[in-house]
Amino acid sequence: MRILFFLFVSAGVLQAQTAELETYIEVRPGTLPIILTVPHGGSLKPANVLARRYGVTGTDSNTIPLAEMIIEELATRYGGKPHAIISRLHRTKLDPNRELEEAAQGDPISIAAWHRFHDSAQKACDSVMKKSGMGLLLDIHGHRHLDQRIELGYLIQGDQLKHSDAELNADAALIASSCIRDLDKRSPQSFAELVRGPQSLGGLLESQGFRCLPSPSKTSPAFMAGYFSGVYDVSAHGSRKGGTVSAIQVECPWNNVRDTPEHQRRFAVALAESLGVYFEVHFGRKLR
Template sequence: MFGKSLLLLTLTASILSLQAEDVLKYVDARPGSLPILITVPHGGDLKPANILARRYGVTAKDSNTAELSVMISEELRKLYGGAPHLVICRLHRSKLDCNRELNEAAQGDPVATATWKRFHEAAEGVEQQVTRSFGAGLTIDLHGHRHEEPRVELGYLISGSQLNTSDEALDRDPKYLRLTSVKELDQRSPQSFSALIRGPQSLGALLEAQGFRSIPSPGKPSPGKAVYFSGSYDVAAHGSRDGGSISAIQVECPWNGVRDTSENQRRFAKALATALGDYFKIHFQMTLVPDKSSQPARP
């Protein structure tokens, strides 16, 4: 009897050890030295048999977003001498959705649950490091969409119907600042809230200047009746809506012209890297330079 119990404990420990090793493989966390974190919750391909398939929710992956995040990192390094932090979920979305709260994300599977926790703990660790080193920073939650209009959609937790209001309404009503994932950045920026998210020096405007049509932007300040992704769990959890000095933007990349070919991915990566340098100067009032005390980012 004692021998069977010991065997059972040994097997259980072995299973837990294997699961822990799997979780390490399922979250690709790459340290950087810039005040930027790029999270990629839906770019994974892995479908291990020991993780149950999710029974409800969206299960399609955002194709080429993991690859795109690496290109963005490379272009940032070329321009500013340092790389962003990357946290990439390598599990397919049919197994885990890191952009949802835990119950919907993992649906009770223990390995998926542990992977979800590791993903968000890694992001939180980066936020703490960036806050210590720079005082403020930006999380980019990278996604892909296939909406009819192929624009880059920038989500600040302000819904499409709310964006359909005037600049005056956005600036006057305090509820929008309570909702947004860039609450702290609004306080830091010398510009108004409406200008921050869709003015002539907003991220959308800076991307359009690089050749990528975006929303919200001066050219497309609101979606009207079109489908628009305003942001979800990750930018709420890793932005400044609920406090802290790390703001967050959900960056939804269209398939056509951005994610469809490696050439377009590289072109967008260069454009976003360039835009972010200007964005930090204007709104964070900070020049993008690496933290020399940080561990060097992996190439």
């Protein structure tokens, strides 16, 4: 009888923990060869999760509603939804865009949430590769740099972007260490064009009215200017270490992108339309 009671209690605890993690890390399966990860937009601060003691703890405000609109606009245009993994925990409790030690700092619930975030992202990548053969992960963030541009991170440092197109194209080690390594092999365009040419994601978004970096108009950051080149998520789930899902960190400024629902919708429309062209040009396939 005691064994049965113990098993019953254990099953109840496990079920409660599972439900708790599902609240903290939202996972949505999709049908398009696109994965959205949103690591820093959460607001939940459960008392039973210890606060992180070091590292960045600021929230990327409005990145979750922005991602919701991106999902809607992709569905409207292409008849399917992207996979989505969204952290609802505040960054004071968990930072999924860091390695486990810094991300969770020893708290067991945060550790479990981190694993759910990244296991789900990898399962989404595996699903995309199995179904479509290739795909793209977009890691959605927000920044407050003085230069209010959409910053696109390919794991290429700002100083490296100062190199000429010829130097970028000749740097095999740099290309191999980028999170679009596989896409570079597929695209008919050069690596430099893929990163900052007219049909790069930055170039396509600029044609929709959004200032971007890198892009044809801004090939590299100014001296001492802020620029986010990508961190853990795009490194772990992009094609840097293999696989056929490439990744881009999408850093959205506050002004004219995240600040109002109207601006969020306008950006979501522009990104969805740009991705349709991007897939045709670089992946050689239509999204629909």
